[in-house]
Amino acid sequence: MSAGKSLTSEQSHALFDVLTSHEILNEIESLKHSETIATFGPPLQPTLSHEASSPLLRVLLQSFILDLPGLRNVVPHFWTDNIPTLATALDSRNLSESYDKGTVGIRRTLSTATASIVESVARGRLGGYPKQEPKKDATYDKANPDDVVRAWDDFLHRIIYGDLLDSMFIKAAETDKLSDHEPVVQAAHEYAVIMLASLLHHNLIVSPRGQSMLSLLNRLHRLTPYFLVKQTLKVGNAATMLNGMVQLLLAKMNLSTVTSWFGGQASDSGMNLLQQIISQVLSAENAELRKRAKAIEQSHDAPNKSQMEQLRGYASDTAQAQEKLRIKSRIHSISIAEAILAGETAKDPLDKSCHKLALDYLSIELAIRDREKLVEVLCHQQPDLLTTSIRELVKVYEPIIRALHNAVDLVSGVADAQAFIDDLINLSLLDKTKRNDIPTVQDFVHLLQKHQGSSHVFIHQALKNGKELSEWYHEYTRKAVGQYKQDSKIELSRVHVAAAGDCTAMLEKLMAAISGDERHVVIDELDRYAAFLESLAGKSTHQMQHIIRASLASDDNKDAKTDGNPGMFLYKWQHHMDQTTVTPGPEGGPPRTGGTDSVKDATAVDVDGSKPASAIHERARGEEDVKPPDVGNVLRLLGPGFKEELRRVVDIKKG
Secondary structure, eight states, X not given: OOTTSOOXXXXXXXXXXXXXXXXXXXXXXXXXSHHHHHTOOTTTSTTOOTTXXXXXXXXXXXXXXXXXXXXXXXXXXXXXIIHHHHHHHHHHTOOOOHHHXXXXXXXXXXXXXXXXXXXXXXXXXXXXXXXXXXXXXXXXXXXXXHHHHHHHHHHHHHHHHSSHHHHHHHHHHHOSOGGGSOHHHHHHHHHHHHHHHHHHHIIIIISTTHHHHHHHHHHHHHXXXXXXXXXXXXXXXXXXXXXXXXXXXXXXXXXXXXXXXXXXXXXXXXXXXXXXXHHHHHHHHHHHHHHHHHHHHTSTTSOOHHHHHHHHHHHTSOHHHHHHHHHHHHHHTOOHHHXXXXXXXXXXXXXXXHHHHHHHHHHHXXXXXXXXXXXXXXXXXXXXXXXXXXXXXXXXXXXXXXXXXXXXOHHHHHHHHHHHHHHHHHHHOOOTTOSSOOOOHHHHHHHHHHHHHHHHHXXXXXXXXXXXXXXHHHHHHXXXXXXXXXXXXXXXXXXXXXXXXXXXXXXXXHHHTSOHHHHHHHHHHHHHHHHHHHHHHHHHHHHHHHHXXXXXXXXXXXXXXXXXXXXXXXXXXXXXXXXXXXXXXXXXXXXXXXXXXXXXXXXXXXXXXXXXXXXXXXXXXXXXXXXXXXXXXXXXXXXXXXXXXXXXXXXXXXX
């Protein structure tokens, strides 16, 4: 390919996908470092712009978050003081890394999940949604998989470029029945339900971390004071109700709470109900973890007392000292435990069973310390920025809460939410002794369909009875979807491929800056990646078709059910998880990855040491995922330039 020739539509689309995917994941993961927060730029640092550390996140923040009703009225120091201080406090506690724990940690799980979802939003904001006029008077059959997929594309086009958004607000204010909406809305709703069900299934069933996150949700759910919340919401006066809710959740439980009633000075010490719940949940997990640590200490295969003391010491060591030992582990192809105990193992070598227990012990001690530090920052920090920040958010959201209280039956809304979470937990909890009866995506589709009516009623009541509320969110939504309008007209070469929209010229500029030989290498990688995206899209559509057909099948027809998960973002999320770098095992060798069987098994272990029956994840996951090709040269040659271009366009708004 000649140096002057333009990229094909498929190549531009692939390049755009690679660069945005890599950039958004790096920016999200770097938020754990206080240096990133200190150079984030507006709104955290209003005067810093060009050298901002996270230009793509800033684009999304400015386009979709800062204009949210309520949040747009928050005081500036919420961004400039509260958020950076909380982030710095968490960074200073040096929470553990997946490498040391030998598992894919919750932070890594959440950051990769967020990145996989947000990258599509980022591409839409930067490149725009393709201008492809839907067919007039098109019909959609919800039982036809092709119609459902086509309806979603037509729905998005009419929302962005047409008047469907306005008609939806009008219709939702008139009725709470989905069947009264246009056919394209009904079919697109079916698509959205399937995608949400796929996300829930992947997160709670397929992911090795799923059951431990479900246990955390279950503990939070059981401690939430639903009865008191519903009783408070029954208060007729909105101001009194809101004050009662704030007192219920945020009032400190200490001696000054009493003395302040008599004119004394209120104190920021102690914990409110929200912090009590956080503390109890994490403390309960630590109790289980300490039982496991004690069991290892008492095992006849355990490391000696001096070695275990060194492992405990590593958990509270500085980030710099820990990183030196990680480098040692990588260079010498030894586990992190062996790197920590290098001097001790020379005197008392670890056999294989002892080595495994040492790694388990280190992982448990790191998990205990993480929870202690989270409680320290969120519940005992002085001044209490968590409570202060929530109070400031309540203050700016007061008009919205008042309007909701007057327009919607909030007691029923909370009861509906409680019932949904009950059903979600009951469906998702796996029997640790059985390998059969694993919930499928279709089971989650049924769950969402069972409860979707309550959300429709809520929206209808809010729009019908809260005229001002409807205006606020209608205005915001119009601005938000306006961010996706494409200035350029780029034809789709085939389904799913629309070059890079308004960013195509930017990518051509980046390609023009590299040499001919480098361009040849980049094009070769892009062609392979374009083929990967096409395969991924085809697989996702195929799984979508299976689920829609399964929804028409009899419940007794088990063969009609499928365990596959539609959604390209889920395949990318799984790939990010599988690429997580983890310490070598007892046998040594290069660092393992999150996709290694031993790492997946360790990740699946809950805090109490239990784990689902073997083969649960393999069966739930279904077919082997499509693996993306290497794009290292693309990122090396074009990644830095792409970030610089993002810094130039970060302050440009659409809509």
